[in-house]
Amino acid sequence: DIKLKKLTTRHLQKLYKELLESGRIHIGKNQNKGLSTTTVHSVHLMLHCALDRAVKERLIPYNPCENCRIPPKDKKEMTILPPEKIGRYLQEAEKYGVLPMFYLELSSGLRRGELLALQWEDLNVKERILTVNKQVTRMEGELDVTEPKTKNSVRRVALSQQAVDLLVREHEQHPDSPILFPSPRTGGYWSPDAVSRINRKLLKSAGIEEHVRFHDLRHTFATMAISSGVDVKTLSSMLGHFSVGFTLDTYTHITNDMQRGAAEKIGGFMESVTAANTPEPPDPPEQNQCKVIPFEKVG
DSSP, rough: OOOOOOHHHHHHHHHHHHHHHHOOOSOOOOOOOOOOOHHHHHHHHHHHHHHHHHTTSSSSOOOOTTOOOOOOHHHHHOOOOGGGGGHHHHHHHHTTHHHHHHHHHHHHOOOOHHHOOOOOGETTTTTTTTEEEEEEEEEEEEEEEESSGGGGOOEEEEOHHHHHHHHHHHHTSTTSSBBBBTTTTSSOOHHHHOOOOOOEEEEEEETTOOOOOHHHHHHHHHHHHHHHOHHHHHHHHHTTTTTTHHOOOOOHHHHHHHHHHHHHHHHHHHHHHHTTOOOOOOOOTTTTOOOOOGOOOOO
């Protein structure tokens, strides 16, 4: 009901407050009425972008989003699949007949929709390169294949030889299907919800008590990559992030540990260099070695 030219920072501030307190339309079990700070941030970014365009087209003199105070994002503790339990988890995936899919997820960090949308033609077996250019989503109850949400999501991901061998073996099970991971029930694309349910079954069968969502397998890959020495710029490209800064911010807990480790290594190096270049103190003079000269001979 507010004219664009009359929209003020105060209006937007009131909107954000209402969204935080009672913005949720469909309230599920154990959910409160308010939206998360992350969702409110997304609303703010969308409005900021739209109103920036309005300023450029001279519809308004300034962007009222500029001076808005928005609440900081909630920093949720990241959960990953414990490295020592990955082997057990993949053994259960093999028993369930989904080893190639879950192995690829843990070795590439694809988003769930990107993983399910893969086709056989997206894999270059010789070069071991996987092209990611689409995603499976559920729209109004129906599965739909769409373009990724950002241009950075369209990317090429290098794979290990073991991952490629598993994918080739998977394709041999259904050579006439263009889909890399066709649903055994429908022959079409897997439902994202169904894959998440399988993940929960695998965790239970493997005796893994940690609450690990399917999306946390992506975090598990990123954590293992950083811990193994993969540089953040390369990792950011593999994950399809829009910037290296976003990757650093997302995995601060890992990069902080790496920086502390680097600081200790540098400290040890500096200590060794300093010790090597410190001159040894001269030997103390021997006692009772002074020569006494008779007084009459002086001069």
